[in-house]
Amino acid sequence: MIRIKKYVAAATVTAAVLAVPTGAYALTSGGTSSTPSASAPSAKSVGESAAFGASDASAASGAGVRPADQAPSIRVVAPGERVKAAPGVRLWLTEEGKYWSTPDMDEQFRSVTDGNLDLSTPGVSRQSESVGDRYFHSGVYYGSRAAARVEVTTRTGRTVRASMVELAGKPGWGAWYTTTELPPVAKVLGPEGAGTGRGTDSGAPVDFIRSVTLYDTAGRVLATLASPGN
16 A cells, blocks of 8 residues: 655635645635645555646637537546656546645645535636646546536636546546646746736735636536636
8 A cells, every 4th residue: 555645735715826836726616615635545556547638728619618528528547547647747546536646746635535625516626736847737626427628727828628537437526637838937926926916015926827617518617716816
């Protein structure tokens, strides 16, 4: 069995965070924030597979509606199956939640069983961290068996479609992941670390990720996680 060595630090969606270090957010469609688990169960590897890469998404056609997927977009994985989410990054699922590791961080964990996520209401969470010359993002989507797409929008206006994985049997939750370019520090943090347009003494840096949006199979918005400052 593998002992979990690292845990994700909690942050509410109303708190500003630095753009590059790991951050954690969670929001349901009703606007309720949640925090990660303080403890983590163990996981066992049962294999490894490659499934990384993301594509830019086209602009929305109509308010809150995206074109429906023409083919299944969620990959079903076995419990503990390692997925190559990005160069040097592994992500896997168990019935307890999402695990991932990077070259700089040992195994990290996001629980779906500790009560911090309301699995009866559609929502999406996010953790972000720099990995090499890329910015790696992942999270949990939950609360709907009709979930079909996750899109990440940066403050530069770029929208990226994330990859999605879940366990067999339509458990009502799964994990998403993608990468973007690293945020330009001067543009994101502003003079002396202040947020763009917020003055030099605000101490409130602007998050490089503007939003994470979860869509259903018909292209309708199930939930949106907007970063602080939007």
